[in-house]
Amino acid sequence: MNALKKLAEYLPASTTSQYAQKGTLTAEEFVLACDNLCAKCPQWQWSRGSKEHAKAYLPPDKQFLLLKGAPSVRRKEALALADVVGEALAAAGDEGDAWLDTNAGEASQTAADIPPSEPAAAAPAEAAPVIDLTSHIREPAEDDEDVPDIEEFDGQNLATTSGPVLTATEPVDDNILKTRSYDVSITYDKYYQVPHVYLFGYDEARRPLQPSQLFEDVSQDHAEKTVTIENHPHMSNIAHASIHPCRHASAMKRLADIAAASGKEIRVDMYMFTFLKFIACIVPTIEFDLLEG
């Protein structure tokens, strides 16, 4: 399989649209659909990546799509939503072609098994209309970052006393929600002819997450099956969580069929909007579906 994929990189990219038949995209259709997403949701940006990894079948300044710092706060509601969409998809498709499971036959757990890892996740938005700024300011505490002793930096007159500037960056008040954030990038997978999603996460203090921590934000049905740890094609030395694209085309075809049955058409330039709703089932806690916003 890997050899085939490598070979695919050297073959000319397909230019005949098979979207209607198979749910796949040509590279041109990928660029068109992503351009449309960027226009509607400016949080998404094109990235040119590093030159050595540039793919010739994509424009140099449009190598992959990037959403930086997507928050990951909602846990329970998001998982419930994933269940609903998942059921709709499962109901519409035949059992043998389970769209969400690349290792068919393995026992799948329900999303409800996932423990909410942040108890404070309830009611984030309405929690803080009034903010007591003094609560953000605290004495330098035991250092949980692995950094040199604070005293090494003393006596250099770095601190300014109270007054013109706030002196803390990290609110430590328990009422203030701590959120992880994710960089979500979408490349074009030439072999499967669909978008390929890679995720990289940061903790509340914006430190990189470890690979094992990434799975906490992945629906249990998909962790280590659909979602694996893989190097990013444009950042070859950095492991990302990769959402394996082998079932993307059939899932997209099915979503288009469901829409068609109710008299709606999902045009190819609208592909990414539907695609992100589909991806949201796999990583339900990451807010990158920004259409509502």
Add this chain to the structure above:
Amino acid sequence: MQVAPWSSFVDVGFWSELAKRKLERYRLNDEARPLVATFGTGNAGKGANAPALICLSAESLDTELDGKDAVRPPAYQFAAPGTLRNYNSHEEFKAADKAAVLASTAAQVWEDIHSGAALAEPSRLNRFAAIAYADLKNWRFHYWFCFPALLHLPDAAYFADPVPLSSALSPAQVEQLREGYDRLRGLSGGGPGAGGVPPPFFLAALRGGALSVEPLSARAALADADEVLLGFADPCGLPGNPGWPLRNLLALAAARWGLERARIGGPLGLCALLRAARARGPPAPAEAAAAPKAAGWERNGAGALAPRLADLGPVMDPARLAEGAV
């Protein structure tokens, strides 16, 4: 009046690119290199959940605000120029003279204010410096950012409580603000910002109820205006506090224009706050005085004045990745 500090957000692509350049190009050369960070203004009203992020990514390295390698910040984003000095050893990193880095970066901002360079290129007011040590044996990156804020007007205070922009300006004026800013940054009509980076600082002049947006350099031509507003791209989400960039804008206004009172438009007028500050500063000196004191080293995740650490061993170290892949 207190301003809310920047929060640096360095993405993993930045460290990946820095590691590569250190091995292939910089080697033992540890001179300071230009850097461009980007930030956005979308936090207004989100409160303390939304820190004022200033972001570094792979594209941030070895680039300037202008020139052929210029960084084009994405739509609705702004650029800030800075420098990065990457030391060769942890000892050198720890021994770096932080006070001198802060003082020299602040002095550059002060000089740009007095030379007028900051009027022509307002992004210069957001200048920053960073130091780092890349431990490539263990894939651990120690780093520390310094965002100098000139304490030129240490006793600046509100003369009225901050109110949302929408209640301080009429809907028509808000619309004029948005249209005017789009023109200024070159989105329409080929304004002064056309083809360049969008200016994070600007002026808005009120004449008989009509609002027009002008570059900082047009201050002298606005003598006939009823009122001149200072505007800046505010990354801060707190309702009662403006973001870090305001300090240097007030320093500029006081030093060059003898500002005493200012009304300050928030992040481009979109769901923004109008912030009012009283600035009682000394009158504009004829020549550049010594730079005022400045604050600026960022606190780490624990709230201490100490460096941050990005441990990328688990995601970059080939040996540990192989272990996890079994």
